[in-house]
Amino acid sequence: MIRKIFLIFKRDLIVSTRNFITMYIIVVPIIFAIIINVFSPGINDTTVEIVLLKGENQAQEDFFKQFAKVELLDTIEAIEERVIKRDNIVAVLPHKTDDYFILTQGNEPEYIVDYVKYLTTFEHFDIGMEDSMAEIVDYGRDLPPLKKLMVNAAMMFSAVLGGMVIALNIVEEKTDNTISAIHLSPVSRLGFIAGKSLIGVFIPVVGTFLMLLITGFKDINYFHAFLMVATSCIISILIGFIEGINNDDVMTAAGNMKLLFLPLFGSVAGAELLAEKWQPLFYWNPFYWTYKGNNLVLSDSGTWIDILTYSGLVLGISMLVFMVLAPKIRKGLE
Amino acid sequence: MKLWYSFTKELNLSAKSWYFYIEMGMAVVLLLILIFLVPEKFENRSSEYLYLDLPKVVKDQYREALLEKDLDESSEWVEVKANKKNYRAELYETDESKIYLLENMEALNAFSGSERVPTVHVHVNKDSQIIHTYYLQGYETQKLKNLLLVFHNQKAELDVIDEYSDNIVVRSIYQNIEPLSDRQNLIPVFLTFNGSLMSLFIISAYIFLDKNEGIIKAYAVTASSVWHYLLSKIGVILLTSIATTLIITIPVMGFQPDYLTMILFLITSGFFAASLGLYITSFYKDIIQAFGALYIVIVIMIMPNISYFTPSWDPDWIKIIPSYIMLQSFKEIISINGNIDYVRVASLGFAVLGLDIFVLANYRFKKTLTL
Numbered sequence: 001m002i003r004k005i006f007l008i009f010k011r012d013l014i015v016s017t018r019n020f021i022t023m024y025i026i027v028v029p030i031i032f033a034i035i036i037n038v039f040s041p042g043i044n045d046t047t048v049e050i051v052l053l054k055g056e057n058q059a060q061e062d063f064f065k066q067f068a069k070v071e072l073l074d075t076i077e078a079i080e081e082r083v084i085k086r087d088n089i090v091a092v093l094p095h096k097t098d099d100y101f102i103l104t105q106g107n108e109p110e111y112i113v114d115y116v117k118y119l120t121t122f123e124h125f126d127i128g129m130e131d132s133m134a135e136i137v138d139y140g141r142d143l144p145p146l147k148k149l150m151v152n153a154a155m156m157f158s159a160v161l162g163g164m165v166i167a168l169n170i171v172e173e174k175t176d177n178t179i180s181a182i183h184l185s186p187v188s189r190l191g192f193i194a195g196k197s198l199i200g201v202f203i204p205v206v207g208t209f210l211m212l213l214i215t216g217f218k219d220i221n222y223f224h225a226f227l228m229v230a231t232s233c234i235i236s237i238l239i240g241f242i243e244g245i246n247n248d249d250v251m252t253a254a255g256n257m258k259l260l261f262l263p264l265f266g267s268v269a270g271a272e273l274l275a276e277k278w279q280p281l282f283y284w285n286p287f288y289w290t291y292k293g294n295n296l297v298l299s300d301s302g303t304w305i306d307i308l309t310y311s312g313l314v315l316g317i318s319m320l321v322f323m324v325l326a327p328k329i330r331k332g333l334e
Numbered sequence: 335m336k337l338w339y340s341f342t343k344e345l346n347l348s349a350k351s352w353y354f355y356i357e358m359g360m361a362v363v364l365l366l367i368l369i370f371l372v373p374e375k376f377e378n379r380s381s382e383y384l385y386l387d388l389p390k391v392v393k394d395q396y397r398e399a400l401l402e403k404d405l406d407e408s409s410e411w412v413e414v415k416a417n418k419k420n421y422r423a424e425l426y427e428t429d430e431s432k433i434y435l436l437e438n439m440e441a442l443n444a445f446s447g448s449e450r451v452p453t454v455h456v457h458v459n460k461d462s463q464i465i466h467t468y469y470l471q472g473y474e475t476q477k478l479k480n481l482l483l484v485f486h487n488q489k490a491e492l493d494v495i496d497e498y499s500d501n502i503v504v505r506s507i508y509q510n511i512e513p514l515s516d517r518q519n520l521i522p523v524f525l526t527f528n529g530s531l532m533s534l535f536i537i538s539a540y541i542f543l544d545k546n547e548g549i550i551k552a553y554a555v556t557a558s559s560v561w562h563y564l565l566s567k568i569g570v571i572l573l574t575s576i577a578t579t580l581i582i583t584i585p586v587m588g589f590q591p592d593y594l595t596m597i598l599f600l601i602t603s604g605f606f607a608a609s610l611g612l613y614i615t616s617f618y619k620d621i622i623q624a625f626g627a628l629y630i631v632i633v634i635m636i637m638p639n640i641s642y643f644t645p646s647w648d649p650d651w652i653k654i655i656p657s658y659i660m661l662q663s664f665k666e667i668i669s670i671n672g673n674i675d676y677v678r679v680a681s682l683g684f685a686v687l688g689l690d691i692f693v694l695a696n697y698r699f700k701k702t703l704t705l
Contacts, residue, residue, distance in 0.1 A: 024626030031630065035637070048481070067481045084507055084673070087648050095503065106506035111430050113504060118485065121499040127487050134466040134486035136479050139447070144473040150640075168625075262363070274373070281371060301448060 004187045008195025009202070012169055028161065029207035032154040033214035036147060048115045049089040051082050056094060063123045064092075068116075079103070088112050092120055099124070143216060143298075151215050152294045153268050156287055158207040159229060160264060162200035163236030163243075169196065170244025189330065193241070200237040205229050220300045224307045228297055231311040232290040234318040242325055245332030267291050289313040336558050340566035348570050361578035364524050368586055374515045380431045383423075385442040387457040392464065396456070400426045400433060409435075416441065417448035442469070514669060521586060522664035523639060525579050525600075526657055533571045533604045534611035534635075535628055540567055541615050542624070561696045568608040568692075575604050583668070591668040595677050599667065602681040603660050606688035613691050616698035656684070 048068040052061055053076070064070050071089065073079050079091045084105050090113060091103040100120050104113055122128075173182075182192055208229045212220070267288035270278065282288040293310030296302030302310075348354045386393045401407055404426045413420045414434055421441040423434040436442050439455070446453040446469035455467040466486050470479070489495070553563050579600055583591060614631065618624035638658035641648045652658055663680045666672035 024629070028626070028629060028633070032633070035633075067477055067484060069477070080507060099502070101503040101505060104504060104506050106508040109430060114499075115481070117499045117502050117504075118490070118495075120502055121495055122484055122487070122490065124498060125489065125495065127484065127489050127495075129480055129483040129487065131488045132483040132486050133463055133488055134468060134483050136468045136470060136482065138470040138472040138474070139450075141450070141472040145450075146640075164625075266367070278371075278373070299450060301450075 004191050005195040005198065008187065008192060009198035012196065012199045013202075015169065015172070029154060029158050029211040030214065032150075032157070033211040036150045036154065036215050048112060048119070049087065050116060050119075051079050051089050051091045053079065053093060060092070060100075060123050064119060066129075067119060090116050092116060147215065148295065148298045149268070149272065151211065151217065152291060152298060153264075154211060155204075155208050155229060155294055156232060156264055156268075156290055158204040158211070159232040159236045159290070160261070161207070161236075162202075162204040162233050163238075163240030165203060166196060166200045166237055166240030167243035167247070169199070170241065171247060174244075174248065193329070196241075197237045200240055201230055201233045204233050204236075217298055220297055221302075224297045224302060224304075227307055227311045228290060228293045228314075231314040231318070232286065232294075234315065235286045235321065238318060238321055238325055241329050241332075245329060263287050284317070286314045286317040289317070337562045337565060340558060340562045341569045344566045344570045345573070348574070354574065357574050357578055358581070360528065361581040364528060365582050365585060368517060368520060368524070368582070372517045372520060374517050381451065382431050382433045383436055383442065383445045383451060383453040384433065385436045385439060385453070385455050387439070387455060388464065389458065392458075397424075397435075400435075403428045405429065414441075414445075416444035419444060446471075508671065514665070518587065518668060519665075521583060521668055522661045523642065524582055525664045526660040527636075528575070528578055528582070533568075533575060533608040534614075535632065537567060537571055537608045537611040538615040538624055538628055540571075541612065542620055545620075560699050561692075564612060564692070564696060564699065568605060568612075571608055572601055572604045576600050587668050590670060592672070592674060595674055595681075596664075596667045599663055599677055599681050599684075602684040602688065603656075603663070606656065606684040606691070609688045609691040609695055612695035613698065616695055616702060659683075 049071070050064050050068045051071045051073060052064070054072040054074050061070060061072070071082065073082060076093065079093065080103070083089060083091050083103055088108045090105075090108060092100050093103055095101045102113060102116055102120070187195070205226065208225065209222070212218075212222075212225060263285050264287045267282055267285050268291055270282045271288060271291050274281075289310050293302070293307060293314070296306055296310070386396055388396065397409070401409065405428060409424050409426050412423055412425045412434075414423045414436075415421075421436060421444065423436050423441070426433040426435070436445070436453075442453050442455055445451050450471055452471070452474075453469045455469065457465055457467065459465050466482075468482055484490070553560055576597055579596070580593075583596070610631070611628070614627050615624055618627070634655060635657040638652055638655050638661055641652050641658065642661050659680050663677045666674065666677050
C-alpha cells in the first residue's frame with residue numbers, strides 16, 4: 001500500500017516536473033525569500049520622515065539625518081507635491097527671519113508633527129545626544145516583525161500552492177482520462193488520494209524550508225515549522241481536490257482561486273489590524289490559526305504544547321471540512 | 335462593426351458562463367466584508383510598557399503627567415498577559431497609545447523578552463538622575479535609537495525648549511478636510527486587485543480555454559481579425575470590472591468619488607493589465623505553463639500593498655510597479671479634493687503602455703497561429 005502511494009507520488013512529481021509547474025512552485029518561495037531579503041533593510045526604517053529644501057541649511061540637514069529619513073528637493077513646489085503624497089512626510093522650510101516653519105498635509109498623526117517640531121528646536125539650540133538621560137539595551141534580535149509577517153504569509157502561500165498543484169494534476173488526469181485507468185489498477189481509492197496528496201505536502205515543505213534558510217530564520221525549531229506547514233497543507237489539499245474534481249476547465253478554476261486567497265489574506269489582516277474583540281470572527285478560518293502558529297515558530301517562542309494546539313486546531317477544522325467534502329471527492333473520482 | 339459584433343457575442347457567452355457570476359458574487363462578498371467586518375477605524379494605537387522604578391514623589395508626578403494626557407483623565411487597573419503569566423498594570427489611554435505601568439521588573443522582562451515589545455525601565459541612578467532605559471529587540475535602526483537618546487537630553491526638558499517648539503508655525507496644505515476612514519482606505523486595494531489585476535489572470539484563462547477548443551485557429555479562416563477577437567475579450571473583462579467596482583464602491587463611498595474619472599481609469603488600467611496578460615499568455619502552450627509567469631507577475635503586483643499600509647516604507651523602486659500607481663490613483667479618485675491630474679496622467683500612461691503591449695501581443699498571436 002505504502003509503496004503504491006509513493007509510486008503515485010513519484011509519478012505526480014515526474015509529470016509535474018515535465019510541466020515545469022513543480023519547479024515553478026518550488027522556485028516561487030525562493031523568489032519570495034530573495035525579495036523579502038531585498039525588502040528588509042528598508043523595512044527597519046520606522047522613523048520620522050522630513051523633506052528639506054536642497055542646500056538651504058547644510059548643518060540642519062546633517063543634524064536631521066541623524067534621527068530621521070531626510071529627502072531633499074529643489075523647489076517649494078516639488079516639496080508641496082511630496083508632502084501631499086500618501087505617507088506622513090512633513091517639510092521644514094525657512095520662515096521670514098532665521099527660523100523655520102513646518103508644512104504638513106493636514107492628516108498626519110500629531111506625534112509626528114511634534115517630533116519634527118522638537119527636532120527643529122533641538123537643532124536651533126544645538127542639543128545633541130551627548131547628555132542623554134536614556135540608555136538603550138537590545139536583545140540582538142535583528143529580524144524585524146514585518147519580515148516575520150512577510151515570511152509567514154509566504155509560508156501560507158506555499159501551502160496554497162501545493163493545493164493548486166493537486167487541482168491542476170487532477171484536471172489533467174481528467175482530460176487524459178487516466179482516473180478510470182487507475183480504477184482498473186490494484187490501487188485503492190484511499191491510496192490514490194493519499195498518493196495524490198503527498199505532492200501537496202512535499203512541495204510546500206521543501207519550499208518553506210528553503211525560504212526559511214534564505215531569509216535567515218536559521219535558529220528556529222524546524223520540527224515546529226514542519227508541523228505547522230504540514231497541517232496547513234491539509235486544507236489546501238482538500239480545496240485542491242475539490243477544485244480539481246469540480247472544474248473541467250482551468251477557466252473556472254482560475255475564478256475559484258480568488259476564493260482561496262480571500263481567507264488567507266483576511267486572516268493575516270484580521271490578526272494584525274483588528275482589535276481583540278473582532279478576533280473571534282476568524283476562529284473558523286484555519287489560515288488564522290496557521291498564521292498564529294507560524295508566528296510562534298518564526299519568533300521561536302512557542303512550546304510544543306502551543307504548536308500542537310495550533311496545528312491541532314488547523315487539523316480539526318480540516319477534518320470537519322473533509323467530512324463535509326469526502327462524499328463529493330469520492331463521487332468525483334468515480 | 336465586426337468588433338462590436340465580436341464584443342456582443344463574447345458578452346452573451348460570458349453571461350452564460352460561471353466566471354461572470356463568480357466575479358459578481360465575489361464583489362458582493364467583498365462589499366459585505368467591508369460593511370460588516372471592517373471597522374471604520376482599525377485599532378492602531380501603539381502599546382507602551384513602562385516600569386516606574388522611582389521614589390513615590392517622582393512616580394506620582396509622572397502619573398499626573400500621564401493623567402493629563404489620558405482621554406478620560408483617569409487610569410484603570412487591568413491584567414496583562416506575557417509569557418503565559420498575568421500581571422497587574424495601570425492603564426492610561428491617549429489618542430495615540432495605550433500606556434501600561436507595570437509593577438515590577440519581572441513583568442517588564444516578560445514583555446520585552448517573550449512578547450518582544452519595546453519596554454522602558456524608568457529608574458534613578460547614583461547621581462539621583464532619572465534614567466530611561468529602553469529595552470529594544472535589536473532590529474531598530476540607529477536613527478530611531480538616536481531619536482530616543484536626543485529626546486532624553488538633559489537640556490530637552492528646559493522651559494525654553496517647549497516655548498520655542500510651541501511657537502513654530504505649522505501650515506497644512508489641506509485644511510478642514512476629513513481624511514479617508516480605514517474602511518474607505520481599503521477600497522483602493524480591493525479595486526486594484528479585484529478589478530485591474532485579475533484582468534491579467536482571467537484573460538489568460540479565457541484565451542487558453544479558447545485555444546483548447548481551437549477557436550483561435552478558427553479565427554484565422556474568418557473575415558474577422560485576431561485583434562478584434564482579443565479586443566472583444568478585453569472589452570468583456572473591462573465591463574465586468576466596471577460592474578464589480580461599482581458594486582463595491584457605491585454603497586461604501588456614496589457619491590463622493592469622481593465616477594467618470596474612475597471609469598476612465600478602470601478602462602485604461604484594466605486594458606493595460608489585460609494586454610500584459612495577453613502578451614504573457616502568447617508565450618505559453620497552456621495555462622499550467624503560463625501559471626508560473628503569471629503568478630510571479632501577480633506577486634510583484636501585490637508588493638506595493640506593503641508600502642500602502644506601511645507608508646514609512648516607500649522606496650523609489652516600488653513606485654514603478656503598476657499596481658502602486660493603481661492604488662494611488664484609486665485613492666485619489668475616492669478622496670475629496672484628490673489629485674485628479676495624477677489620475678489623468680496615470681490613465682494616459684496606462685492607455686499608451688497598454689496599446690503598445692496590445693500591439694505586441696497581437697503580433698505574437700498572429701505569429702503563433704501560423705506556426
